Structure formats: C-alpha cells, structure tokens
Amino acid sequence: MAQRSKPLRRCIGCAERREKASMIRIVRTPEGELEIDTRGKVPGRGCYVCVQPSCVARGLSGGKLARALRMDELSEESRDNLKKSLNDLIDDKAGEVRR
Ligand SMILES: [Zn+2]
Numbered sequence: 215m216a217q218r219s220k221p222l223r224r225c226i227g228c229a230e231r232r233e234k235a236s237m238i239r240i241v242r243t244p245e246g247e248l249e250i251d252t253r254g255k256v257p258g259r260g261c262y263v264c265v266q267p268s269c270v271a272r273g274l275s276g277g278k279l280a281r282a283l284r285m286d287e288l289s290e291e292s293r294d295n296l297k298k299s300l301n302d303l304i305d306d307k308a309g310e311v312r313r
Contacts, residue, residue: 223262226278227269237262238303240296242283248292250299259283263300265307270300 221234239251243258251260261282263273273279274297280287288296 225264225269225273226261226282227263227266227273232264234262237264238300240279242285248296250303265304267301267304270297270304
C-alpha cells in the first residue's frame with residue numbers, strides 16, 4: 215500500500231526535514247518585509263523553522279535566514295524583532311498543547 219507523502223520542509227535551524235504543517239513559515243514579502251506566516255498564505259519567498267526555541271536561535275544566527283530568503287544580511291533590530299515574535303508564537307503553541 216502506497217503511503218501518501220506529506221509535504222516536507224527543511225528547518226533553517228536544525229536542517230531536519232519535517233511536515234510543513236507542523237512548522238513556522240517565515241516570509242519575505244514582495245515589499246521586503248519579514249512576516250511570520252502561520253497559515254501558509256502570505257505571498258513571497260518563505261523558509262521554515264521548527265516550533266522550537268533552539269531552532270529559532272540557530273536559524274537566526276549567522277546568515278542562514280538571509281540566505282534562505284535571498285535577501286541582504288538582516289539588521290540587528292529586525293533579527294531581534296523576528297526572534298521575539300517567533301518565541302512568542304512558540305509560547306502560544308506550547309500553551310495550546312498544554313490546554
Ligand atoms: Zn529545527
């Protein structure tokens with residue numbers, strides 16, 4: 215019996231491939247803004263990270279995110295903002311699981 219394969223994406227933090235649906239998508243919009251896309255609907259170039267603070271920290275360190283999104287190096291400020299938003303989102307998701 216053939217197994218239906220689910221779409222997989224590689225995490226920019228740990229480089230593991232996981233189900234796209236279980237990951238957080240980070241998008242560079244056509245306007246050059248960074249957005250966190252929780253529904254997979256935001257247009258633009260995206261990359262994926264696991265719902266793990268360690269993956270967020272690793273993914274945002276160095277030039278990984280900028281490379282994945284084909285953009286110039288991120289400013290310290292946008293990196294900090296993005297990290298904070300991602301960690302807030304992870305806290306929310308963790309809360310959902312516990313509820
Ligand atoms: Zn990961």
